[in-house]
Amino acid sequence: MKKRIVIVVLGAKDPEMDRIAEISQKKEGVIVVHAMKDGILVNPANAYEANEDSLVLYMKKGALMENIKQVIFVECNMPALNFIIDKRFMHADHHRPGDTGFSFGPNDFWKASSLGQVYELLNLQNPTSRDNILAAMDHCFNAAANGKCVGVSLEQVLELKFAGIAQETGNTVQDIQVYTRRVVESFGLRWVQDIYPDIFISSEIIIKDTLVYVIPDRGVGYNVKYLCAQVAAVIREIPVLIHSHLMEGDLGKFHLCGNASKELVEFFMNYWAQEIGLEKVYGNPDRGYAGAYITKKFAKDFKEYGIESMSKKLIPKN
Numbered sequence: 001m002k003k004r005i006v007i008v009v010l011g012a013k014d015p016e017m018d019r020i021a022e023i024s025q026k027k028e029g030v031i032v033v034h035a036m037k038d039g040i041l042v043n044p045a046n047a048y049e050a051n052e053d054s055l056v057l058y059m060k061k062g063a064l065m066e067n068i069k070q071v072i073f074v075e076c077n078m079p080a081l082n083f084i085i086d087k088r089f090m091h092a093d094h095h096r097p098g099d100t101g102f103s104f105g106p107n108d109f110w111k112a113s114s115l116g117q118v119y120e121l122l123n124l125q126n127p128t129s130r131d132n133i134l135a136a137m138d139h140c141f142n143a144a145a146n147g148k149c150v151g152v153s154l155e156q157v158l159e160l161k162f163a164g165i166a167q168e169t170g171n172t173v174q175d176i177q178v179y180t181r182r183v184v185e186s187f188g189l190r191w192v193q194d195i196y197p198d199i200f201i202s203s204e205i206i207i208k209d210t211l212v213y214v215i216p217d218r219g220v221g222y223n224v225k226y227l228c229a230q231v232a233a234v235i236r237e238i239p240v241l242i243h244s245h246l247m248e249g250d251l252g253k254f255h256l257c258g259n260a261s262k263e264l265v266e267f268f269m270n271y272w273a274q275e276i277g278l279e280k281v282y283g284n285p286d287r288g289y290a291g292a293y294i295t296k297k298f299a300k301d302f303k304e305y306g307i308e309s310m311s312k313k314l315i316p317k318n
Helices: 015-025 052-060 106-112 114-121 129-139 141-145 154-169 173-186 190-194 224-236 262-276 296-305 307-312
Strands: 005-010 030-034 068-074 089-092 203-207 210-215 239-244 253-258 278-284 289-294
Touching: 005 015, 015 030, 015 114, 015 129, 015 154, 068 114, 089 114, 106 114, 106 129, 106 141, 114 129, 129 141, 129 154, 141 154, 141 224, 141 253, 154 173, 154 224, 173 224, 203 239, 203 262, 203 307, 224 239, 224 253, 253 262, 253 278, 262 278, 262 289, 262 307, 289 296, 296 307
Parallel strands: 005 030, 005 068, 068 089, 210 239
Antiparallel strands: 203 210, 239 253, 253 289, 278 289
């Protein structure tokens, strides 16, 4: 009788996903494939819209359905299979409500993380120290950097984060450290635009009763400017609202992160984002992040009035 296999379907590439691929490939009887959208590897914008191209890839690897023991979708999904009720289809994820790891806080970072879930689903043992750090910073970066994840320190988080950004973007670790330091030093200093125009922090706004720094357009995807801005906010222990894009030509989104309190995130999600004209709000108050997508009306008002003027109308009256 032919031995049944496990297929691990990987979502958008990042350091955690790379590690999941590594440990899965070492497990006997496991086939690793990458989720695809129209023949192209998925990115964070379309990882939950993978289509039949991914299924074709399974078949090319000889994975007939009767020979499949389990299919684990890691931070991705194939909508065409949603109508199929099959206990062999599993998900390792923590990004969306309903995901296994979504509701877990910093104390449970390991079982909340996709990496920890794959370890359990594949019955793997003995995660490394690096695995623990990677899981903590991927699930709740701010908490991990602030000592709220047992066994994980700020120094360990930054070391791994800088190395990951350098590897993903083709820079040296020293370059990433220097750039991040400049961002850290730029908060609240508008004159920095004359020296480092690509680091310029455009605005300071009040959301609820909290000062939030607005970081202007960081471009597409998880690039150097976007990732270093996130790290800088954590180092400075301040909340930031970062404008970025998932793909070329879209209006983009604003992502609230850094030292964002539970109350701030809740206010952003339940009131501020919709009232200012954003849509498709997402986030998790317990993990300190939120975000929303830019509409055409918001883009028009943003260009005409600026976010400072727009946000002043939303400051609660005491």
